[in-house]
Amino acid sequence: MNNAAAYLGIKPKNYGYSTTVSFHRWMDDHGPEQFIQALRELANNFDAVSSPLNYRRRRGALHRWSLTHEAWQEITDRLPPVPGPFQPNLDDRMRQEASAFIWAQVTCGEPLFAPRAIEEEQPEDLRRLWSSQRSSTWAKLARSRMNHYTALRGLLLQHSDTLSKQIDSGISPRSG
Known part of the structure; x- marks a missing residue:
């Protein structure tokens, strides 16, 4: 996350990156396989964009x-x-x-x-x-x-x- 933030020019001063309670709850309900599938679908959606915003x-x-x-x-x-x-x-x-x-x-x-x-x-x-x-x-x-x-x-x-x-x-x- 830090590398992605640095690439985008995000330099939070007193803020770290961490997962939320909502994320953990979602993972408990759906499991890691569904999370990985959602990430793959998101990546495929990004790949399908012909002229992505910079x-x-x-x-x-x-x-x-x-x-x-x-x-x-x-x-x-x-x-x-x-x-x-x-x-x-x-x-x-x-x-x-x-x-x-x-x-x-x-x-x-x-x-x-x-x-x-x-x-x-x-x-x-x-x-x-x-x-x-x-x-x-x-x-x-x-x-x-x-x-x-x-x-x-x-x-x-x-x-x-x-x-x-x-x-x-x-x-x-x-x-x-």
Whole structure:
């Protein structure tokens, strides 16, 4: 797993690779023969793809990437207005999480491993605060049914698609 992670450019800082309780439960229910068969079917599916995506290239292209202020402004300007006195937070923390969301979509990776260039520019106490809010923000971006987050997710997915096409066609993306 470490070799595969290194090849893809995944360098988790305080995370190891291990199997989960769900995996062990599945193995107890199905046995190793069925697991090996599933791996063979997966490999055959990969072999059948005529032009596979190069996720290594995508990760390399987005190694230090984040949404620029200008790109973030263009995205947020397209959001529908939110009625009432309580307005959504669209600051640099949200720009960082939107960048991680896009990175995860383009690379098919875990947002946990996304570059955090915006966050790294912040003072340590602010980085800790941002880190503590990460999972709730990610849940809103990934699954919320609130109109604002649904609209934002749609715009971020559009941006992800555009970025993926650029990278796959050989265009190096600028931050943004």
